[in-house]
Amino acid sequence: MLISGIRTAFIASALLFVTCLPALAQFKIAKLRYGGGGDWYANKTALPNLIKFCNTQLGMNLAPEEDAVDVGSRDLFSYPYVYMTGHGNVVFTPEEAENLRTYLAGGGFLHVDDNYGLDKFIRLELKKVFPELELVELPFDHPIYHQKYQFPRGLPKIHEHDGKPAQGFGLIYEGRLVVYYSYESDLGNGWEDQRIHNDPEAKRLEALQMGANILSFVFTSY
DSSP states (O other), rough: OOOOOOOHHHHHHHHHHHHOTTTTOOOEEEEEEOSSSOTTEEEEEHHHHHHHHHOOOOOOOOHHOOOOEETTTTTGOOOOOOOESSSSBBOHHHHHHHHHHHHHHHTOOOOEEEEEOOOHHHHHHHHOOOOOOOOEETTTTTTGOOOOHHHHSSSSOSSSSOOOOOEEEEEEEEEEEEEEEHHHHHHHHHSSHHHHHHOHHHHHHHHHHHHHHHHHHHHHHH
């Protein structure tokens, strides 16, 4: 079955990462391309910088550049981690929502990173994917905050917008975190080249460490 197949592939990727085999073939992560007019392509330097950090600091073997994958594409099932960001509107067709649900239920993982302005749109679209689930704030003792790097107060605040605290939400499907939603944090901006936002190096490091925790969680939480 498709679901068992994708989960088996993801578990194999996790085991390879954990055992750190020297002959590992590189595997890829992807950015989600969606409709509705929002800038899904935002933060162009973010994922390459996060990938480089994870490869250097955690010994991962990620390909240096991410792919872009459509919500409704079967190619979605090739990626254990998919990143979604933007500032504006998001629309999933019924077919795209069903495809994303199958991907997530079968072992995939979606990281939604609010780039300021995404919130009111993504909450509605996630309801199309899992109408029976509610986004819940993850407790500070959740494993995603305690991988290689410790975040005892949860998601770090990288950029100020409305003065709200950074919050990490999740969709839990059959006991497994399938969607992590970083809100009011701007993690992806913190991953970008320093010249783009001129963030202090300490903030950029904090963002990269939290991103590394997310990827580590994805590959070791089966």
